[in-house]
Amino acid sequence: xxxxxxxxxxxxxxxxxxxxxxxxxxxxxxxxxxxxxxxxxxxxxxxxxxxxxxxxxxxxxxxxxxxxxxxxxxxxxxxxxxxxxxxxxxxxxxxxxxxxxxxxxxxxxxxxxxxxxxxxxxxxxxxxxxxxxxxxxxxxxxxxxxxxxxxxxxxxxx
Numbered sequence: 001x002x003x004x005x006x007x008x009x010x011x012x013x014x015x016x017x018x019x020x021x022x023x024x025x026x027x028x029x030x031x032x033x034x035x036x037x038x039x040x041x042x043x044x045x046x047x048x049x050x051x052x053x054x055x056x057x058x059x060x061x062x063x064x065x066x067x068x069x070x071x072x073x074x075x076x077x078x079x080x081x082x083x084x085x086x087x088x089x090x091x092x093x094x095x096x097x098x099x100x101x102x103x104x105x106x107x108x109x110x111x112x113x114x115x116x117x118x119x120x121x122x123x124x125x126x127x128x129x130x131x132x133x134x135x136x137x138x139x140x141x142x143x144x145x146x147x148x149x150x151x152x153x154x155x156x157x158x
Contacts, residue, residue: 014064014067017056017060022057025057048123049122060138063138063142066141073093094147095150097142101139105135105140108132115129115132
């Protein structure tokens with residue numbers, strides 16, 4: 001499999017997951033609202049699932065923003081720097097973001113492992129740690145994407 005084909009497949013999976021999860025979230029929340037307002041009942045498992053869907057959508061959205069290099073930036077210097085220094089500043093920012101995401105991936109992996117050891121369940125017999133796996137995976141992928149963006153930025157400077 002070629003590199004571009006692999007990237008295309010990853011993009012397709014990300015976008016499909018976002019679409020599927022958002023659709024499920026809207027449908028589940030709408031159903032829950034109707035059940036509560038019309039029948040004074042609801043699905044006991046819907047609220048924890050909706051919280052989990054928000055977590056997954058947040059991480060997948062952050063991955064998508066990172067892929068397009070449209071993540072949130074707090075940068076006061078760029079407008080005052082020359083184009084050369086601006087690129088250097090961008091590279092440093094991307095490298096720093098990669099390091100922060102790698103640290104977050106490590107600590108979220110530790111958190112998920114603690115949940116695994118604890119044996120908490122989401123609902124029924126579904127382990128809570130399975131739903132939280134998006135945290136270390138998402139942060140690790142963001143760290144990788146920031147590192148790739150940093151490398152591209154450095155190559156553009158050369």
